[in-house]
Amino acid sequence: MTALTAKVAEPAPPPPPAAGAPKRRGTELTLLAGAVLISVLGHLHVGLTTTGHVPGTAARYATGLCAAALLAHLAVRLRAPYADPLLLPIAVLLNGLGLVLIQRLDVTTPGHLTAGDQLLWSALGVALFVLAVALLRDHRVLQRYAYLSVAVALSLMLVPVFFPAVNGAHIWIRFAGLSFQPGEFAKILLAVFFASYLAANRTALALTGRRLFWKLRLLPGRVLGPILAIWLISVGVLVLERDLGTSLLFFGLFVIMLFTATGRIGWIAIGLLLAGLGAYAVETFEPHVHSRVNDWLNPFASIERGEGPGQLAQSLFAFGAGGLLGAGLGHGQSFLIGFAAKSDFILATAGEELGLVGLAAILLLYGLLVARGFRAGLALRDPFGRLLATGLASIVALQVFVIAGGVTGLIPLTGMAMPFLAQGGSSVVTNWIIVALLVRLSDSARRPRPAKEPAE
Amino acid sequence: MIRYIRWCAYFCALLLVALLVNLARVQVWESAAYGANPANKRPAIERYAEPRGDILVDGRPVTGSRDSGQLLRYERTYTNGPLYAPVTGFSSQIYGTSFVERAEDAVLSGTDPGLSAFPLWYELARGRPAGGNAATTVRSGMQRAAYAGLAGKRGAVAAVEPATGRILALVSSPSYDPAALSGTGTKVKAAWSALNADPARPMLNRALRETYPPGSTFKIVTAAAALDAGVVTDVDAPTRTPDPYPLPGTSTLLPNAGTGCEDASMAEAVQWSCNTVMAKIGVQVGLRGMVDAARRFGFNSEGLKVPSWVSRSNFDTDMSQDQLALSSIGQFNTTATPLQMAMVAAAVANGGELACPYLVERTTQDDGSQVRRGERRSLGRAMNPATALRLQELMVKVVENGTGRNAAIPGAVVGGKTGTAQHGVGNAGTPYAWFISWARAEGTALPQVAVAVVVEDASADRGDISGNGAAAPIARAVMEAALATG
Numbered sequence: 001m002t003a004l005t006a007k008v009a010e011p012a013p014p015p016p017p018a019a020g021a022p023k024r025r026g027t028e029l030t031l032l033a034g035a036v037l038i039s040v041l042g043h044l045h046v047g048l049t050t051t052g053h054v055p056g057t058a059a060r061y062a063t064g065l066c067a068a069a070l071l072a073h074l075a076v077r078l079r080a081p082y083a084d085p086l087l088l089p090i091a092v093l094l095n096g097l098g099l100v101l102i103q104r105l106d107v108t109t110p111g112h113l114t115a116g117d118q119l120l121w122s123a124l125g126v127a128l129f130v131l132a133v134a135l136l137r138d139h140r141v142l143q144r145y146a147y148l149s150v151a152v153a154l155s156l157m158l159v160p161v162f163f164p165a166v167n168g169a170h171i172w173i174r175f176a177g178l179s180f181q182p183g184e185f186a187k188i189l190l191a192v193f194f195a196s197y198l199a200a201n202r203t204a205l206a207l208t209g210r211r212l213f214w215k216l217r218l219l220p221g222r223v224l225g226p227i228l229a230i231w232l233i234s235v236g237v238l239v240l241e242r243d244l245g246t247s248l249l250f251f252g253l254f255v256i257m258l259f260t261a262t263g264r265i266g267w268i269a270i271g272l273l274l275a276g277l278g279a280y281a282v283e284t285f286e287p288h289v290h291s292r293v294n295d296w297l298n299p300f301a302s303i304e305r306g307e308g309p310g311q312l313a314q315s316l317f318a319f320g321a322g323g324l325l326g327a328g329l330g331h332g333q334s335f336l337i338g339f340a341a342k343s344d345f346i347l348a349t350a351g352e353e354l355g356l357v358g359l360a361a362i363l364l365l366y367g368l369l370v371a372r373g374f375r376a377g378l379a380l381r382d383p384f385g386r387l388l389a390t391g392l393a394s395i396v397a398l399q400v401f402v403i404a405g406g407v408t409g410l411i412p413l414t415g416m417a418m419p420f421l422a423q424g425g426s427s428v429v430t431n432w433i434i435v436a437l438l439v440r441l442s443d444s445a446r447r448p449r450p451a452k453e454p455a456e
Numbered sequence: 457m458i459r460y461i462r463w464c465a466y467f468c469a470l471l472l473v474a475l476l477v478n479l480a481r482v483q484v485w486e487s488a489a490y491g492a493n494p495a496n497k498r499p500a501i502e503r504y505a506e507p508r509g510d511i512l513v514d515g516r517p518v519t520g521s522r523d524s525g526q527l528l529r530y531e532r533t534y535t536n537g538p539l540y541a542p543v544t545g546f547s548s549q550i551y552g553t554s555f556v557e558r559a560e561d562a563v564l565s566g567t568d569p570g571l572s573a574f575p576l577w578y579e580l581a582r583g584r585p586a587g588g589n590a591a592t593t594v595r596s597g598m599q600r601a602a603y604a605g606l607a608g609k610r611g612a613v614a615a616v617e618p619a620t621g622r623i624l625a626l627v628s629s630p631s632y633d634p635a636a637l638s639g640t641g642t643k644v645k646a647a648w649s650a651l652n653a654d655p656a657r658p659m660l661n662r663a664l665r666e667t668y669p670p671g672s673t674f675k676i677v678t679a680a681a682a683l684d685a686g687v688v689t690d691v692d693a694p695t696r697t698p699d700p701y702p703l704p705g706t707s708t709l710l711p712n713a714g715t716g717c718e719d720a721s722m723a724e725a726v727q728w729s730c731n732t733v734m735a736k737i738g739v740q741v742g743l744r745g746m747v748d749a750a751r752r753f754g755f756n757s758e759g760l761k762v763p764s765w766v767s768r769s770n771f772d773t774d775m776s777q778d779q780l781a782l783s784s785i786g787q788f789n790t791t792a793t794p795l796q797m798a799m800v801a802a803a804v805a806n807g808g809e810l811a812c813p814y815l816v817e818r819t820t821q822d823d824g825s826q827v828r829r830g831e832r833r834s835l836g837r838a839m840n841p842a843t844a845l846r847l848q849e850l851m852v853k854v855v856e857n858g859t860g861r862n863a864a865i866p867g868a869v870v871g872g873k874t875g876t877a878q879h880g881v882g883n884a885g886t887p888y889a890w891f892i893s894w895a896r897a898e899g900t901a902l903p904q905v906a907v908a909v910v911v912e913d914a915s916a917d918r919g920d921i922s923g924n925g926a927a928a929p930i931a932r933a934v935m936e937a938a939l940a941t942g
Contacts, residue, residue, distance in 0.1 A: 202457075256464055256467075259460055259463075259464070260457060260460045260461055260464055261457070261460075263457075263459070263460050300493070300495075303493070303494075303495040308495055309493075309495040309496070313493075313495065316482060316486070316490055317490050317491075317493065317495075317496045317498065319479070319482045319483050319490075320482060320483060320486055320487040320488075320489075320490030320491060320496075321487075321490070321491065321496075321498050322483055322487075323483055323484065323487050324483065324484055333497070333498050333501055336497060336498075351479070351482075351483060355483065356479060356480060356483040356484060359479060359483075360476055360479065363472060363475055363476060363479075364472075366472075367468075367469070367472045370465075370468050371465065371468075371469075374461055374462075374464065374465040374468070377461045378458055378461055378462070383457060386457055386458075386461060387457075390461050390464055393464075393465075393468070394464060394468065397468040397471060397472075398471075400475075401468075401471040401472075401474075401475060404475050404479075405474070405475060405478070408475070408478050408479055408482050409478070409482065410474065410475065410478040
């Protein structure tokens with residue numbers, strides 16, 4: 001309904017000059033206190049229900065979270081005083097809940113404790129957040145580094161090809177006992193590149209090109225060529241690495257940003273068609289993908305064959321067991337899902353122990369985060385900023401949809417990390433940087449305009 | 457560009473709605489179906505997450521729970537497993553439950569709504585009350601006596617309290633230890649296949665689930681039918697029966713095991729177990745009368761539950777006269793469980809009134825407060841009170857000076873009836889030795905116990921097999937235990 005009304009509605013006028021817009025830093029601090037409180041209570045609850053006593057890590061967890069939240073808040077207060085007050089508390093709450101869920105799963109997999117690592121990675125993420133907010137005074141600076149970011153992004157994505165595959169996918173770099181996923185970082189760099197390139201060539205993309213038929217015009221190859229090539233290379237590399245979730249994400253990011261820049265819905269349709277063909281080809285020639293699609297079409301096939309439930313079936317059982325209200329933190333059996341219960345399938349634990357109510361709340365938090373990102377994009381005045389905000393918000397939205405849709409059987413499963421919730425260092429760090437950029441963008445959007453706009 | 461950003465936002469909102477709708481489908485709509493999927497381990501994990509309640513004999517638990525540290529956490533333990541196996545049954549993580557473990561599973565596993573004063577609270581909190589206990593009617597002394605009596609033999613004992621129907625002893629031999637089936641793993645699977653492959657069939661509950669030809673013990677039913685129907689009015693009057701007795705409509709002659717049965721009275725026929733006389737009386741009562749009488753004692757009933765189901769004891773309803781004659785002495789197609797024959801003795805002892813046998817006296821919550829009482833109910837009148845008194849006298853004579861002298865107990869009034877049942881093709885199988893009886897301490901009005909014993913001893917010499925030799929001593933031991941404890 002909203003899409004239809006939007007179609008007929010006049011383009012909304014740019015928001016009024018935000019002169020004297022309230023800073024809302026107090027609101028942010030209050031919300032942060034709430035987010036920290038919920039997370040710490042969750043931490044205590046897990047300890048009490050699973051072991052019967054307050055967990056020994058409680059003090060460390062609480063102080064760590066408080067310190068991180070305060071530091072981040074100070075950075076925002078000092079360096080981005082007009083930033084959207086919801087972004088940081090949502091990130092802290094999601095990160096805190098992720099730590100609670102991982103701690104809870106650690107209890108049932110005693111040989112494989114990861115909550116401590118995750119806490120360290122979160123600390124690193126917050127540190128980078130603080131650094132980014134403090135050092136990046138104006139997001140438009142990033143525009144200058146468009147080609148550097150695409151070069152770094154592509155090389156980052158290429159590196160894992162030379163590292164051994166883990167669980168069938170070449171997406172990790174293992175180094176000195178640590179492993180991380182360069183593709184996670186590449187998505188930010190690629191968003192920066194797309195935004196910068198499309199902002200620079202927007203007019204050419206929107207208005208030139210030969211007319212094919214009706215309203216469909218061939219985009220000028222000179223302008224479209226390079227960006228299409230970059231996109232094809234990145235998706236090609238990801239397919240080689242069998243990181244299908246991320247290639248789907250990059251595809252969606254490209255299409256959304258191209259659409260936002262040009263407004264050409266016809267090309268989106270053609271893009272979707274091509275993607276469909278590509279997906280069909282991959283599904284046919286890649287046994288790995290083929291089995292994922294079969295699992296999606298019939299998650300209980302392995303049970304009927306007498307081989308016991310597969311991972312997706314176990315995930316559905318976990319969600320089903322949660323029902324409306326959930327079993328309560330610590331009372332579920334989502335460890336039955338087996339490996340990846342803390343990363344790809346962390347939502348199943350949330351679904352089983354917090355129920356539909358809890359999970360819907362978590363998804364709405366993501367929705368709010370994405371919405372605030374789009375809002376920053378709407379309020380910004382420079383095309384680069386708008387595109388970047390749209391791109392970053394879309395990354396979060398697409399990632400949440402792909403992974404949540406995958407584990408609940410809505411779409412075929414592709415391995416991806418739930419932003420902030422899932423165990424995984426590179427993911428947490430990347431998402432903190434995304435939030436830092438959104439904070440920076442929203443600060444620019446809401447900052448009162450100087451009397452005279454400096455000429456671009 | 458603003459317009460397109462809005463569209464992107466709407467698109468993302470659409471994705472969110474799709475996620476939420478699908479989530480509601482999975483977590484609410486499909487929830488029950490996923491829970492019922494046999495591959496879903498959650499119900500089993502939940503079931504075994506708490507210790508199971510206990511089964512009590514004489515107020516003391518004969519079961520226990522052991523924390524295995526496994527996924528299915530608490531496993532069943534049994535004290536004196538083989539002794540009480542026909543009562544408790546087994547509770548296995550792999551193979552489910554049987555007998556009282558099965559019949560009272562809801563109470564023992566803590567899912568029975570009666571276990572909580574506030575069922576709604578547990579529903580909301582997703583918790584579960586602790587498992588309750590099931591107190592049985594079995595008396596350990598009698599159970600031990602019966603088990604010791606059957607040691608090394610194949611057979612079964614069922615003992616009931618005639619006035620109430622309480623099952624006081626329930627033994628099947630050879631037995632097995634249900635503890636071997638608790639838990640998971642290869643050991644349990646090996647034990648299960650070994651028990652199932654054993655030719656002695658130790659897991660068969662012979663007292664409730666195996667039917668045997670009752671042989672001469674069935675003559676009590678025939679005698680009751682004849683007295684009730686008025687076919688025999690004077691038990692001491694000669695019956696004008698030839699020895700051997702030609703089966704009606706055939707040239708087959710029915711012999712007797714002993715002598716002195718020619719023209720014997722019904723009293724003598726019961727006392728000395730005359731086939732000829734009782735077969736003839738059965739034919740005189742007629743098919744209709746015999747079927748009705750058998751039915752009143754509990755034969756041909758499908759639905760008996762104690763609370764475990766009991767196999768149907770059979771008396772054919774469509775027979776020729778010669779078949780009726782054989783059926784009237786407990787042969788042909790007549791079959792009975794040991795519990796059924798204990799019910800026959802109990803009906804005689806209880807003045808003709810047949811109480812429904814039951815095994816669970818009461819179920820309680822963890823703290824001992826009652827959930828349910830065992831239902832004490834009547835199965836109706838098996839015979840007239842006068843007939844019952846007459847039969848009591850006849851059965852006492854069997855023990856005092858008849859075929860069942862091995863059952864006599866000093867200081868007690870004991871009535872009994874022996875049986876030696878032919879079976880197999882052309883009666884080639886080793887006969888079963890039967891003994892049914894009841895006893896009351898002298899000076900008391902009502903018999904305290906009725907017992908049925910069957911011994912299918914394949915190792916014994918055929919000539920030695922008789923109800924009096926093999927079965928009566930076991931019945932006596934059980935009755936002594938009953939009288940000794942009250």
